[in-house]
Amino acid sequence: MSAPAGRSPFRRAREVAAVALPLAVWAAGAALVAAWRPELPTPVAVHWGVDGADGFADPLRTVLLTGVVPALGSLVTGLVLRTRRVAAQERRLVAGSATGISVFCVGLVVGSIAGQRGLLDPAAAPSPTLAGLVAGLLAVLGGVAAARLLPAAPRGAARASSAPPETAPRLPVAEGERAVWSRRATMGPPALAALGVGAVVLGGLVLIGSAPAELLLAPVLMLGVGLLFGSVRVWVDERGLTVRSPLGRPSWQVPLADVAEASVVEVRPMREFGGWGYRVGRDGRRGVVLRGGAALEVVQGDGRRFAVTVPGAGQGAALLNTLAARQHS
Structure with a gap:
């Protein structure tokens, strides 16, 4: 993976590590199963029904086949890191997701096999429930670690150099008057x-x-x-645009200083974003997409766009332009 000019060797090493992590997890799992092979029944249980283990396969072959998931994770991470239009936040999200999913898949398989060490009859293999819970916890920790390998966006990188254009919608707000707009968006x-x-x-x-x-x-x-x-609260105020889930996390914010222009666009979730939730579209646009229809979209100073589908998007966009213009006056 080649690095753009000016990128430090240390940063490139961190990116290579993020790409390699899913495969490293898989290699570690395969090595463990290979070391345990003398203690394992052949075949081992790989599927459980209501009456216990009912599917069996060779242990090493089973863990080797799980390599498809980490391989895809590393491939996608590498492709994303080579694409300059993908923002730092999305790079972290992709790297963390690829590693987290790989840790869960490999951890579940290796954990279920580990519970069969010393057994003579694979039909007596214990349920993999505990292995799944441990794999889930490790997946979260591994995903966070992989995401933090990559640098965050530098402060001020998306700052707008001028006020929104005069053609952008505005909401009349008197000088010195404070205005806040807030709506709830639901699936x-x-x-x-x-x-x-x-x-x-x-x-x-x-x-x-x-x-x-x-x-x-x-x-x-x-x-x-x-x-x-399945719902978020959307605010427009002196901080800019804030989108927050009911638990407070996850949340997204576009600072007022980064707002180059706000507008209303029509969003088709499947066609433009491939589904619902927090999504990254084919064109690199980020969005909190809970339904089709009107969305408040913000263009940031560096050209990146962020959209959230919310009722009354026109009012929110007009107020955001007004507040951004006031900050530049």
């Missing part, structure tokens, strides 16, 4: 339906005996995500 029916269908399908697989009972945790988690992160 639209298509996004809620996708969550609900996924939960029902997974729950149905458990009920008919095609999946282990532990998989019931998945629909519970999916519904929990929908309830906790």
Whole structure:
């Protein structure tokens, strides 16, 4: 992976490390399973149903096959780091996600195999529930560590050099008067339906005996995500644009000094962003996309764009332009 001119060797080394981490996790897992092989039954249990282990395979081959996920993670991370239009925040997100997902997949497989050391009959293998919980915790820690390998955006990099253009919508605010705009944005029916269908399908697989009972945790988690992160509060005030989930995290902010122009755009979630939630579009645009329709979009001083689908987006954009223009006056 070549580095643009002026990039320090230390920064390049950190980027190489971020790309290599998913594969390093997989290699460590494969090495552990290879070292345990004399203590493992052949084959080992790799699938559990309601009555216990019901699927079996060679242990080393199983962990080697999981290498597909880390390989894709490293490939995507490398491609993103080579693309200059992707902002520092998204680079961190991609690197952290690639490593976190790899840690979870490899950790789940290696953890379930570890519980079978010393067994003669793989059918007696314990449930991988504990392995899944530990893998999930390690995935979060590993993802955060990988994200922090990459540098954050330098302060002031996106600062706007001038006020929004005169053609941008404005909201009349008297000199010295303080104005705040706030609305709640919620998931639209298509996004809620996708969550609900996924939960029902997974729950149905458990009920008919095609999946282990532990998989019931998945629909519970999916519904929990929908309830906790299916809405956001959007503010426009002297700080700029702020978008915050009900728990306070995650949150997103475009400082007022970075606002070059705010406007209203129509958003089609699947076509432009590939789905709902916090997304990065094909053109590099970031967005908190909970439904289709009107969105408040901000162009920052460095040309990057951020959008949030929210009712009354026109008022929010007009006030944001007014406040940004006031700061430049």
